[in-house]
Amino acid sequence: MAGPPQLFSQNMAATPPAGAGQPGNRALLLPHIMTDHTAHAAPPHPAPPAEKPVWTLEGDTNAPQLVLRGTWTVQSGGMAPFPTDGLAQGRDHSTLTFDTQGVTGWDSAFIAFLWDVKQAAGHAGMQFDPQGLPASAQRLLALLPDAPASGKTASHKPAPLLERVGDKTLSVLNETGTVTELALETAQGACKTLTGKSGMRLKDLASDIWNAGPSALLIVGVVNFLVGAILAFVGLVELRRFAAEIYVANLVGIACAREISAIMTAIVMAGRTGGAYAARISTMLGNEEIDALQVFGIPVSSYILLPSILSLGLMMPLLYIYGTIIAIFGGFVVSVSMMDISPLGYLNTTFDGIAAGICVRLCQILLFCQLYRAGSLPRGPAGRTECRGCGDCRHTGGGDRHCRHYRHGCGVCRYGHGAGDLR
Amino acid sequence: MNEPETIISVRDLGLSFGPKIIQQNVSFDLRRGSIFAVMGGSGCGKSTLLKSMIGLLRPTAGQILVGQEDYWAQNDKRRTEINHRFGVLFQSAALWSSMTVGENVALPMEMFTSLPPDVIRRLVELKLGFVGMEQAIDLMPSEISGGMRKRAGLARAIALDPDILFFDEPSAGLDPITSARLDDLILTCGTDLAQPS
Missing domain, CATH: 3.40.50.300 (P-loop containing nucleotide triphosphate hydrolases)
Incomplete structure (x- = not known):
């Protein structure tokens, strides 16, 4: 009975184990299936350098013999192919034998070489006699077909231009049709939602809303904060040259509210939430979940697409408003720390500069209503807010008694000076 | 005959x-x-x-x-x-991963019958009971083993009492013992569920 599996590779002794090359030697394991047990059993001394793999064709044309020596591993350069016409000089029906006594180690490279030899022998009309090979190599070689599959990559010629254009056109048309069909089905599902017949589960909608909205607050906030801060910093440096620093607030406010926050939020949502949707649908496709839906007759558009699209449709405007506020806050932080301006003054200038977007205006109104309602600005005996700041209100005509930045009647000092303390 | x-x-x-x-x-x-x-x-x-x-x-x-x-x-x-006359157990069980096992079995009933929720719940418990999965009714597919997924998939396949059950390599990826149990379950479905007497 054969002994325990032996390791026969370049990491072991330079000489092959006893019985190598004999049919009775049962286990010459490839390195990639080496066990810890055999690996630990290796001697502590460093392995001798691997011999270069060498082959020679000996014998006469009637009985050619391939003599192999050295270490036939990938690392030692054993992947050199055997020439296709390397056996062309052999006679038909002669038998090719092997001598592997000089082989000191081998792995897949050895088998790849032998496979080449086997094919060359076939081309030359020779018999391939593997008896002289190690038993494991014989078994591995027996697993391989006589010739590699005629892969398309090896001999694939590009199709004619006209055919490629036609294929591409049909592919684009097909994809357009599929997308249009999906869009129409989703729109149909959305209409059915209004009557409660879409088949969409509210639980799925709620889950998607959570994923598209609250879960995205952090990333949308970070991106917009940085955009606002960078815009303010760059704008401040440039506008300072013209003594127009105050317009940084307008710059940040207008740019973010009208363009940048919307774009940045959309990009973040496309990458984050859109990517998550694509991954989820792909996973469902791979797990046959979509097939299961189709077999049950549950429309994919209503079940998967509609909640996703509705949740994004609901959340995107809110995220845009949130992103705008955060971007303005980013600009605010930079500006207040670098300019001589009060926080409320900056915010007021910002909102003055933003054109009347309804949502933003609404937020502004709500924000400041709450701010003043909370009593941050005490009122005077006549019910008017009075200023303790710079004392030059251009609206009241009070000149020396009022702050010049104080707006008469509106209760807001654009530079945020407090009230109630007459100069 | x-x-x-x-x-x-x-x-x-x-x-x-x-x-x-x-x-x-x-x-x-x-x-x-x-x-x-x-x-x-x-x-x-x-x-x-x-x-x-x-x-x-x-x-x-x-x-x-x-x-x-x-x-x-x-x-x-x-x-x-x-x-709707078919029930299908896919090779990978194909449980909808965003739903619990119970919701997986319940969804076809919710979509294609007008049964009240409490009746659907009882039917779900019944179907899961057939396959010995009643204890997993509130678990997510990711929380159960491969064999349990197959059984849950079978419970979903018989949710609408189909005439014909299709199995795509039902024992693929299962150990021999689980595989034998699933085979018994399929035999039972084929004989007792298909022709109740």
């Missing part, structure tokens, strides 16, 4: 992916109460044949008769109605 009625007839079926022919001239009959197995090597087109029989892949030739109706000659709506 009369033979059981034929519920599905496959006639000269041909299947292909583009120019690559997968199957051709396939013909057989399925009779009520019988268990019919399609065997073959890996990649020979067993799952493809199944897909064409359950409406996921249109054949390139031949007919699939369900009862007297040519399945692929019907419109989408009618095919969906016919599909």
